[in-house]
Amino acid sequence: MTKTYAVTFTVTLPTRFMKIAVISDIHGNLPALKKVTKHLEAWQPDKVVVNGDIVNRGPCSLDCLRFIQAKKEQENWHVLRGNHEDFILACGQSDFPKSGPQFEIVRFAHWSYRQINEDVSFLANLPNQFNWTAADGSEFRVTHASMKGNRDGLYHNADEKTLRQQIAPPPAVFVTGHTHRPFIRQVDKTLVVNAGSVGTPFDKDDRPSYGQFTWDKMDGWRAEIVRVSYDHALIEQDFIDSGFLTEAGPLAQLMLVELRKARGLIYRWGSMYEKAILAGEINIEESVREILATDDNRPFLGPPGWVLE
Ligand SMILES: [Mn+2]
Numbered sequence: 001m002t003k004t005y006a007v008t009f010t011v012t013l014p015t016r017f018m019k020i021a022v023i024s025d026i027h028g029n030l031p032a033l034k035k036v037t038k039h040l041e042a043w044q045p046d047k048v049v050v051n052g053d054i055v056n057r058g059p060c061s062l063d064c065l066r067f068i069q070a071k072k073e074q075e076n077w078h079v080l081r082g083n084h085e086d087f088i089l090a091c092g093q094s095d096f097p098k099s100g101p102q103f104e105i106v107r108f109a110h111w112s113y114r115q116i117n118e119d120v121s122f123l124a125n126l127p128n129q130f131n132w133t134a135a136d137g138s139e140f141r142v143t144h145a146s147m148k149g150n151r152d153g154l155y156h157n158a159d160e161k162t163l164r165q166q167i168a169p170p171p172a173v174f175v176t177g178h179t180h181r182p183f184i185r186q187v188d189k190t191l192v193v194n195a196g197s198v199g200t201p202f203d204k205d206d207r208p209s210y211g212q213f214t215w216d217k218m219d220g221w222r223a224e225i226v227r228v229s230y231d232h233a234l235i236e237q238d239f240i241d242s243g244f245l246t247e248a249g250p251l252a253q254l255m256l257v258e259l260r261k262a263r264g265l266i267y268r269w270g271s272m273y274e275k276a277i278l279a280g281e282i283n284i285e286e287s288v289r290e291i292l293a294t295d296d297n298r299p300f301l302g303p304p305g306w307v308l309e
Contacts (some may be wrong), residue, residue, distance in 0.1 A: 002254075014135035017046065022142055022211040024051035024177030026068075027084065027199035028058025028112065028244075029259075031234035032208045033067060036198050039228045040210060048075070049130045050292055051177045051195065052082020052144035055123070057255055059235070059244035061088075061112040069122055081126035082144040082178065083151045088113050089120050101277045104284040107249035115242070131171075134215045140170035145178040156183035163187045172219050175211060180264065182209045182225045195222045200255075205231065207260040231254055235259065240304045250288035253306050257292065260300040266292070 021040040026033050040048065054068050055061035071077040083153050087106075090096055091113035097103040103110070113120075128150065130142040146152040146166035154166055154176045163185070167174040168192045181203045182196030183276035196209030207227040213224045235254070241243045254265045282290075292301055293308055301308060 012075065016135070016217050017136065018046050018132070018213075018215045019130065020047045020049060020140065020213040021045040022049045022051055022175050022177075022193075022195045022213065023181055023198050024054040024144070024195050024210070025082070025197035025199055026050075026055075026064050027197070028061040028064050029208075029235055030057055030060040030067070030238065032198050032228075032230050033064055033279045034211055035230035036208050036228050037067075039226065040212075043212060045212070046306035047132070048077045049142045050079045051130075051142050051175065052080045052126075052150065053084040053177065053197075053199075054082070055088055055116065056084040056109055056112040059238040059242035062115045062117070063183055065116055065122065065266075078080070078130045078142075079126055080130055080142065080144060081123070081128055081150065084109075085123045085126060086150065088116070089123055092118060092120055097291075101280065101284065105251075105277060106247060108244075108251050108255070111244065116144035134172075134221075135217065136220070138215070138221065140175070140213065140215070140221070142175040143173040145176060150178070153179040154192065155179060156181065156194070158186065160187055163192060167192060173213060173223065175213070182211075184223055184225060191221055191223055194223070196225060200259050201262045202258070202264040204262050206259070232259070236304060245304055249254055250285045252290065253288055256305045257282075257297055257300045261297075265297070270287045 023036055050068055068079055072079050087109050093111050097106060128143055132140045144150040146154060147168055148166060167190055173191045175193050175195060176193055179194060180197035180201055183194050185192045193211055195211035197242050198208040201209060207229050209225050210228050212224045212226055241258055254269055258265045269291050276282045277284055277287060
């Protein structure tokens with residue numbers, strides 16, 4: 001006599017290995033986004049997190065938004081909100097400036113708002129944070145800037161006390177973006193990682209950056225910042241073809257120079273001229289010409305951007 005047993009059972013095993021890619025601060029740079037996506041997909045992550053600032057400050061906000069929306073729908077990418085999503089949401093509000101120097105200062109954002117056909121429904125529903133907890137209870141957390149707000153950037157040279165306040169309560173891994181300056185630092189028991197920017201790095205390296213994170217039962221968390229090259233001629237062409245360079249106001253000139261220099265320029269311009277522009281002492285075009293004429297910016301001028309005499 002033989003007996004036959006048919007036993008069926010299901011066990012859910014805890015995840016023993018996890019790969020997460022984090023990309024951030026795309027800012028309407030479609031050629032960079034496509035190249036970084038190709039690179040990260042070859043790495044075959046289990047999860048992809050887009051850490052805000054998909055739109056604005058660049059020529060292809062609409063295309064980048066559509067690209068990310070498709071990835072979210074088809075491949076379950078996790079998409080977070082940055083301060084530039086908030087900026088575009090503000091464009092639709094009744095108190096957003098409509099004319100005068102106040103409007104000129106934010107004209108580029110209004111241009112992006114028009115480019116996305118004033119459809120902010122996707123942006124309005126984005127969460128501020130992504131969390132994943134490993135089998136050992138350790139938390140992986142992603143947010144655009146700090147726990148205090150999406151404009152409160154984390155810097156590589158900040159003191160530990162500042163960083164502790166920015167990441168509180170401390171997870172095992174804290175991933176940020178916003179400053180466009182990538183770094184990896186250990187703060188107490190937290191691995192603090194700024195994944196940098198896909199669209200416009202500000203650390204003098206013009207290659208887009210993103211973060212690769214792995215967790216496994218033996219070694220815990222590891223982080224790496226990856227740089228990816230792409231053809232800058234493509235994004236410069238987008239500055240022309242989209243109309244951004246001619247329609248978004250003089251600040252688009254500064255954004256082109258930021259891209260070429262891989263250094264931030266808008267904040268410097270703002271601290272130098274914003275008050276004077278609002279007071280009517282200088283117009284925005286004069287202020288942009290003045291800052292472009294400085295020795296450190298002159299080498300980065302030229303078509304399709306302005307040429308100064
Ligand atoms: Mn940004």
